[in-house]
Amino acid sequence: xxxxxxxxxxxxxxxxxxxxxxxxxxxxxxxxxxxxxxxxxxxxxxxxxxxxxxxxxxxxxxxxxxxxxxxxxxxxxxxxxxxxxxxxxxxxxxx
Numbered sequence: 001x002x003x004x005x006x007x008x009x010x011x012x013x014x015x016x017x018x019x020x021x022x023x024x025x026x027x028x029x030x031x032x033x034x035x036x037x038x039x040x041x042x043x044x045x046x047x048x049x050x051x052x053x054x055x056x057x058x059x060x061x062x063x064x065x066x067x068x069x070x071x072x073x074x075x076x077x078x079x080x081x082x083x084x085x086x087x088x089x090x091x092x093x094x095x
Contacts, residue, residue, distance in 0.1 A: 016064055017071060023057035024073070025080035026050075032084045033092045 027050045034046035061073045076084075087095045 013069060016060075016069060020057060020060050020064070020071070020073070021077055023053050023060060025076050027053035027057060028076035028080050029083060029087075029095075032087065036087070036092055 030046045030050035030053060034043045034050060037043035037046060057073065061071070064071065083095050
């Protein structure tokens, strides 16, 4: 998970952290869906969506760093990993 947010007690910074985590989670889930997709065209669309979300996360991370808000950009949250597991078990259309 993301850590080391300066001035973490700030509501605004917590909001930034949550937004950034949402982008990381979306990229992860789109990639997982792409891996499971049997149709190559659909898989490509999901991979492209994952790239877009990762681009959002990277841009947001850079912008926050320029504002003096430093945080570690890391992997998907436990929630995203659980959603992925549910998708694996019941199908990604379920989630």
